[in-house]
Amino acid sequence: xxxxxxxxxEAVAEAAIRAGCRFFxxxxxxxxxxxxxxxxxxxxxxxxxxxxxxxxIAAINMTYGAAGSGVxxxxxxxxxxxxxxxxxxxxxxxxxxxVVIVNMMRGGPGLxxxxxxxxxxxxxxxxxxxxxxxTVVLAPSTIQEAADLTQEAxxxxxxxxxxxxVLADGLIGQMMEAIEWRSPKPRSLPPKDWATDxxxxxxxxxxxxxxxxxxEDCTALNRKLQQKHELITKNEIRYEEFxxxxxxVLFVSYGTTARVAHAAVLKLRxxxxxxxxFRPITLWPFPExxxxxxxxxxNVKAVVTAEMSMGQMLDDVKIAVNGAKPVRFxxxxxxxxxxxxxxxxxxxxxxxxxxxxxxxxxxxxxxN
Amino acid sequence: MAVVYRRSKGLTDAQTHYCPGCTHGxxxxxxxxxxxxxxxxGTTVGIAPVGCxxxxxxxxxxxxxxxxxxxxxxxxxGIKRAHPDLAVFTxxxxxxxxxxxxxxxxxxxxxxxxxxxxxxxxxxYGMTGGxxxxxxxxxxxxxxxxxxxxxxxxxSPIRMAELLSTLDGCVYAERVTLTDVxxxxxxxxxxxxxxxxxxxxxxxxxxxxLSTCPTNWGLTPLDxxxxxxEHMIPYFPLGVYADRMEERRHDA
Amino acid sequence: xxxxxxxxxxxxxxxxxxxxxNLALSFADAGLTPLLADLDIVNPYFCSRExxxxxxxxxxxxxxxxxxxxxxxxxxxxxxxxLERGVCGVMDVGGDPAGARVLGRFAxxxxxxxxxxxxxxxxxxxxTNTPEKAEDYLRQIxxxxxxxxxxxxxxxxxxxxxxREDVRRGARLAKxxxxxxxxxxxxxxxxxxxxxxxxxPQKTLFPMDIVMKKPWETDIEQTGx
Numbered sequence: 001x002x003x004x005x006x007x008x009x010e011a012v013a014e015a016a017i018r019a020g021c022r023f024f025x026x027x028x029x030x031x032x033x034x035x036x037x038x039x040x041x042x043x044x045x046x047x048x049x050x051x052x053x054x055x056x057i058a059a060i061n062m063t064y065g066a067a068g069s070g071v072x073x074x075x076x077x078x079x080x081x082x083x084x085x086x087x088x089x090x091x092x093x094x095x096x097x098x099v100v101i102v103n104m105m106r107g108g109p110g111l112x113x114x115x116x117x118x119x120x121x122x123x124x125x126x127x128x129x130x131x132x133x134x135t136v137v138l139a140p141s142t143i144q145e146a147a148d149l150t151q152e153a154x155x156x157x158x159x160x161x162x163x164x165x166v167l168a169d170g171l172i173g174q175m176m177e178a179i180e181w182r183s184p185k186p187r188s189l190p191p192k193d194w195a196t197d198x199x200x201x202x203x204x205x206x207x208x209x210x211x212x213x214x215x216e217d218c219t220a221l222n223r224k225l226q227q228k229h230e231l232i233t234k235n236e237i238r239y240e241e242f243x244x245x246x247x248x249v250l251f252v253s254y255g256t257t258a259r260v261a262h263a264a265v266l267k268l269r270x271x272x273x274x275x276x277x278f279r280p281i282t283l284w285p286f287p288e289x290x291x292x293x294x295x296x297x298x299n300v301k302a303v304v305t306a307e308m309s310m311g312q313m314l315d316d317v318k319i320a321v322n323g324a325k326p327v328r329f330x331x332x333x334x335x336x337x338x339x340x341x342x343x344x345x346x347x348x349x350x351x352x353x354x355x356x357x358x359x360x361x362x363x364x365x366x367x368n
Numbered sequence: 369m370a371v372v373y374r375r376s377k378g379l380t381d382a383q384t385h386y387c388p389g390c391t392h393g394x395x396x397x398x399x400x401x402x403x404x405x406x407x408x409x410g411t412t413v414g415i416a417p418v419g420c421x422x423x424x425x426x427x428x429x430x431x432x433x434x435x436x437x438x439x440x441x442x443x444x445x446g447i448k449r450a451h452p453d454l455a456v457f458t459x460x461x462x463x464x465x466x467x468x469x470x471x472x473x474x475x476x477x478x479x480x481x482x483x484x485x486x487x488x489x490x491x492x493y494g495m496t497g498g499x500x501x502x503x504x505x506x507x508x509x510x511x512x513x514x515x516x517x518x519x520x521x522x523x524s525p526i527r528m529a530e531l532l533s534t535l536d537g538c539v540y541a542e543r544v545t546l547t548d549v550x551x552x553x554x555x556x557x558x559x560x561x562x563x564x565x566x567x568x569x570x571x572x573x574x575x576x577x578l579s580t581c582p583t584n585w586g587l588t589p590l591d592x593x594x595x596x597x598e599h600m601i602p603y604f605p606l607g608v609y610a611d612r613m614e615e616r617r618h619d620a
Numbered sequence: 621x622x623x624x625x626x627x628x629x630x631x632x633x634x635x636x637x638x639x640x641x642n643l644a645l646s647f648a649d650a651g652l653t654p655l656l657a658d659l660d661i662v663n664p665y666f667c668s669r670e671x672x673x674x675x676x677x678x679x680x681x682x683x684x685x686x687x688x689x690x691x692x693x694x695x696x697x698x699x700x701x702x703l704e705r706g707v708c709g710v711m712d713v714g715g716d717p718a719g720a721r722v723l724g725r726f727a728x729x730x731x732x733x734x735x736x737x738x739x740x741x742x743x744x745x746x747x748t749n750t751p752e753k754a755e756d757y758l759r760q761i762x763x764x765x766x767x768x769x770x771x772x773x774x775x776x777x778x779x780x781x782x783x784r785e786d787v788r789r790g791a792r793l794a795k796x797x798x799x800x801x802x803x804x805x806x807x808x809x810x811x812x813x814x815x816x817x818x819x820x821p822q823k824t825l826f827p828m829d830i831v832m833k834k835p836w837e838t839d840i841e842q843t844g845x
Contacts (some may be wrong), residue, residue, distance in 0.1 A: 198430075
């Protein structure tokens with residue numbers, strides 16, 4: 001099939017429809033409005049239902065209800081709206097419902113602005129609402145990947161009965177790139193025999209619930225969730241390495257920042273600096289072991305974490321690298337996108353720092 | 369031997385946790401009987417709230433979902449839009465529906481969401497131990513209004529049946545009570561009618577049930593009924609506030 | 621001919637802004653003093669306002685929406701300057717019928733001056749990938765703007781992945797759209813790097829220096845110099 005030019009937000013919505021999502025509940029917020037607008041135009045053609053809710057809170061609870069009744073359903077928003085949805089997300093996690101949530105992040109805190117940002121990393125990867133739970137977090141860095149991962153998000157949600165967050169930023173939502181439509185690798189999906197879709201006299205009543213008033217029951221739920229989290233960590237980690245085999249300075253970046261880092265790597269290589277990029281695609285589960293192995297390669301002298309936030313993924317990078325190599329941070333907050341030049345400067349500083357600590361880097365001597 | 373009384377098939381065998389004399393049990397029974405008589409137990413999903421009836425998902429024999437506090441109408445919307453063939457009802461108290469969930473109930477009614485809401489108004493927060501509700505009467509004491517609700521501080525109680533009846537999408541709104549057999553029969557009729565209208569696709573249907581809370585009111589069950597009649601009914605008058613299908617029949 | 625108002629409309633992602641900016645720059649290069657108004661009040665990113673510095677430096681005066689990059693872009697009253705006779709104006713209107721709606725309020729004054737309403741079409745966008753779908757959009761834009769489209773701009777592209785064949789395929793579909801609507805093709809717009817061997821009518825060729833870049837593309841070029 002010929003390539004088509006798709007805007008990120010529209011590609012995400014179309015991907016959901018292709019994945020069999022027929023229900024969408026949302027509330028307007030920039031820069032993700034093209035998602036609900038696309039669904040409002042196209043879900044009726046597929047016999048589905050788009051509903052603009054009275055708030056993000058109502059939207060996530062409509063999503064909960066629909067997911068609990070066994071259908072594929074999605075909601076989307078941007079940072080302040082995702083904060084409002086956290087109550088619903090923790091209930092969805094507690095009731096173990098398969099739901100896909102899209103966050104096209106914008107500048108914060110508070111009302112912030114409508115420019116792209118990655119400052120909801122903590123909220124996304126640590127759960128976000130109350131209680132001990134995680135959401136699977138998929139972080140696309142191209143429109144192609146946004147389309148692919150959104151489709152697959154529905155399968156992951158169904159397989160593990162867990163909320164899956166597609167975490168991108170306003171730039172990915174708004175920009176356009178050429179993409180090809182392709183289906184995710186088929187998975188065997190468990191039957192939704194727990195759904196509240198009417199017992200019809202054929203079974204006992206099904207209950208969708210996150211209330212476990214007896215402590216031993218709630219403890220058992222927490223253990224079960226923990227086991228599920230471990231299984232996902234074993235099966236679903238994804239990342240991409242770019243020019244890391246001989247890299248001396250290793251960028252760690254995701255989403256839009258990874259695009260900038262990618263450009264910085266190419267430019268640094270042109271300048272004779274062996275740079276590489278480790279790009280987590282799943283932010284939770286974080287590719288901790290893979291990053292550790294990558295950073296522990298003897299050629300890697302320093303790690304540079306680059307984010308459109310003031311140092312959030314940095315924590316996970318430090319845990320992964322575990323002191324094996326120096327970790328520097330470069331980031332921007334409040335809706336600013338770092339430039340390749342800024343990342344290159346930070347890479348140079350990282351190398352100089354290592355140099356000053358007396359660890360000589362042969363390749364750099366050559367470059368100098 | 370003749371069967372004089374039989375537990376409705378709309379209820380499970382679980383023993384309820386409600387205090388003796390609480391009217392929740394009667395309200396549950398009426399909802400269950402309405403489902404049984406309409407033969408929709410197997411095609412109904414109920415939504416339990418946060419409040420004293422938080423465990424209602426264990427008591428009703430139909431499929432059930434537990435909602436976050438106040439969000440039952442949104443959860444019900446999600447289910448109903450995904451499965452228009454199912455009957456969907458919410459069962460909510462006054463804190464859940466008239467305080468934290470006001471936006472959700474108003475907008476579900478505005479959209480004419482084809483669901484039935486059973487609203488238990490007992491003028492107090494029971495679950496959390498007797499705090500003031502939006503329906504607590506002026507002068508009525510509560511643990512967070514030790515001197516009684518003061519109008520200048522909290523305004524006057526909210527009348528939900530009247531408020532929702534102004535919305536075109538709300539095709540049926542009635543306020544009933546459970547103080548005696550005639551009123552219980554009226555309440556049953558209202559609940560059944562609400563379900564029937566929902567099944568006909570008419571729109572949003574609402575039954576407010578004035579209820580007692582002997583424990584948090586500090587009254588015997590009988591005195592509680594007396595208090596309800598004396599204080600609540602004058603402020604929350606019983607009756608039909610919206611019956612748009614009836615109006616349409618008249619207009620035709 | 622350049623001494624009148626050019627209004628640029630089209631579907632989201634048709635490349636209106638790229639074309640509008642390049643059109644204004646071509647007028648400036650021809651010795652005129654063009655006035656470019658960003659009337660995009662629906663699209664939060666990738667608007668001509670992002671190019672203000674570059675445009676001003678090359679002799680294009682820029683009128684931005686009030687509220688700048690805020691969430692509530694509002695029409696700048698200075699837009700009226702473009703509606704004066706004898707002004708070389710370019711209006712970059714928001715995408716889709718939603719974006720064209722803003723023209724409705726100026727329609728009466730626009731009737732009174734010489735103007736071109738150009739509809740930019742990208743046949744690589746899924747919602748305008750056939751002449752039929754493109755015409756449907758064009759008509760919606762006309763209704764919303766309360767003005768008639770006077771010319772078509774074939775700007776078929778896939779951003780950085782565009783090939784000459786994409787532009788030629790767009791040209792074939794644009795011809796069909798032109799025959800169906802009776803609206804002439806004014807320009808075939810494309811990345812100037814694809815210029816050689818384009819083989820389309822000379823007077824309609826409009827090679828563009830791509831200015832609306834993604835953040836990582838812009839910087840690389842600058843640091844590369």
